[in-house]
Amino acid sequence: MPITPEQQAEIDAQRATPRQTLRAVSEGMEAHLYNAYPVLDHGFVRVIDYMGDDSAICQAARVSYGKGTKSVQNDEGLIRYLMRHWHSTPFEMCELKLHVKLPVFVARQWIRHRTANVNEYSARYSILDREFYIPQPDQLAAQSVINNQGRGEALTGAEAERVLEILKGDAARSYDHYEEMISDDGKQGLARELARMNLPANIYTQWYWKVDLHNLLHFLRLRADSHAQYEIRVYADEICKLVADWVPFAYKAFEDYRMGGAALSAGALDCVRRMLKGEEVTAENCGMSAREWRELQEVLEG
Structure with a gap:
């Protein structure tokens, strides 16, 4: 469950109190x-704050008064x-602050x-929740035989069930020991900053992540790509939807020139x-x- 009823009530309260602004x-x-937009089994992405819009990009590029626009x-x-033309500085004038689990x-x-x-979120001061990422069966895959950092065919049948049971069992057992170590019920209890070392890498954490639009688009170009790891790609895909509504002109240009475009080397351009x-x-x-030849063929064939 990405958010609790109490957290949803807090979000509703925040959205119910609009404020007047000149910005x-x-x-x-x-x-x-x-x-909060759910991602994976317990994660989410939500916008906490933002600065600027499409007109702010133009205003910075023209260094002008007011909105800085001549026409849409x-x-x-x-x-x-x-x-x-890769003029990135005007895009740095817009910023986005996200809360990500x-x-x-x-x-x-x-x-x-x-x-x-x-x-x-600090596991030195607070206790992490008992929430772990457990992949859906169709995301359990063997190691790719052609890519050292990618996935191959999906596991099936008894093999998939065996792996799922290992993932669930190890996560539960590690958290049980974590709770046992920090317990002060008749014991000294291990410090939280030490007990956290026993937690698995699939436990959930949270952070506030603030980035300017130029660097955000660079992040999305890499992480929303079909070659990116699924578990980070789904977060990038959700953020893409937010950015498309935030700065529609900039996002459309990003889709055309970065996500849908291709850079060619001097040798590849000569071949074309x-x-x-x-x-x-x-x-x-x-x-x-x-x-390089194979990659050029992939670009030309789409």
Whole structure:
């Protein structure tokens, strides 16, 4: 269960007390503010605060007074130009603060993006809840035989059941020992900061994560990609929906030029030019490695 009835009541109370402001407001993001959107079995993503909108990007690019806009069409065209030519600074003028509940092993992958401000729930001061990520059966997969960091075919039948039982049993047993170690019922009890070392990597943690739009889009380009690990990709997919409503012009440009576009090396671009001239370009005469040639073919074939 991602949130409790008490937490939902708190969210309802926050949404029931709007405040007047002179600052730029994104109506799309206002609809999402404070709401918790479930991810995985116990996780969620919710917007705590944001700054700026599409017009703020244009205002920064033009360094102008007021909204900084000439027309909606001009704003959209400017944002697409900025995205197309990798002018990133204006996108840094918008910021987003998220409250995320996620498994520890996902958090450790997420934190590799070192361009955000993070404050995580402390297991030194507080006791973690008995909540663990247990994959759905269709997400249990064997190691890929062609990719050292990816998944292969899904486990089935008795093998899938065996793995699920191990995951559930180990998580429950580790938490039982965690509770036993910190208990002060007739014992000294181990310090929480030490007892937490025994908890499994699939236990849930929470954090506030604040990032500017430029670095957020970089995060989404990598983590919402089909090659990203499923458990972090579903969080990125949920965040994409929020960003699309927050800064629709910027997100559409991001979809076109980053998510849907492709960067070509000088060698790959030369191959494409040769193809356009009618020359037969093959793996043997392309001048690239076998892997580069294969990747170019994937881009061209879609």
